[in-house]
Amino acid sequence: GEDVEQSLFLSVREGDSSVINCTYTDSSSTYLYWYKQEPGAGLQLLTYIFSNMDMKQDQRLTVLLNKKDKHLSLRIADTQTGDSAIYFCAEMNYGQNFVFGPGTRLSVLP
Amino acid sequence: DTAVSQTPKYLVTQMGNDKSIKCEQNLGHDTMYWYKQDSKKFLKIMFSYNNKELIINETVPNRFSPKSPDKAHLNLHINSLELGDSAVYFCASSQRQGVETQYFGPGTRLLVL
Secondary structure (H helix, E strand, O other): OEEEEEEEEEEEEEEOOOOEEEEEOOOOOEEEEEEEEEEOOEEEEEEEOOOOOOOEEEEEEEEEEOOOOOEEEEOOOOOOOHHHHEEEEEEEEEOOEEEEEEEEEEEOOO | OOOEEEEEOEEEEOOOOOOOEEEEEEEOOOOOEEEOOOOOOOOOEEEEEOOEEEEEOOOOOEEEEOOOOOOEEEEEEEEEEEHHOEEEEEEEEEEOOOOOOEEEOOOOOEOOO
């Protein structure tokens, strides 16, 4: 079955880069997403990448996709305290199933 | 101007009660969804609803029933609430069914006592 995995915690210092990793098992994944959930808030779509791309950059965010290894990463440059949140990796496949990872809790230390 | 809205934001109720959570989207999307996020933050899809076609996650108890009065609304009705129903419930919508970006509401925090 489909499975999406992420490490559960990440701590970085303010100003450093954060890299959040995600692995998935479904080779028919077509779209891969990163969502952000701030404390007590809903899910906010950050960015997404098509499976035929290997990189996408959007301001401080860089998404890297290694389709061979089924590995997705989100890099946040110059991490700020406002970036502290839970980051969810999610995949959509041809079966039209939308599967989320468990979320990575990013803590930004001053 | 909220794209996907849910009411109420918080809901505290007793076991055995019946309650509803409302969801509205003003994006003109064709497909709406309900997700449950448990205490460990795991997100699981419960339902997707598109043009009167309901797709149910088979793990969802039949005490949960989605009701769609029109394309912009998908309400979640829960009968005979149980302690294990305590969670955050998220509504979402997408332009159409399938490989589409989903936009989420703010969530409804349900606590069953």
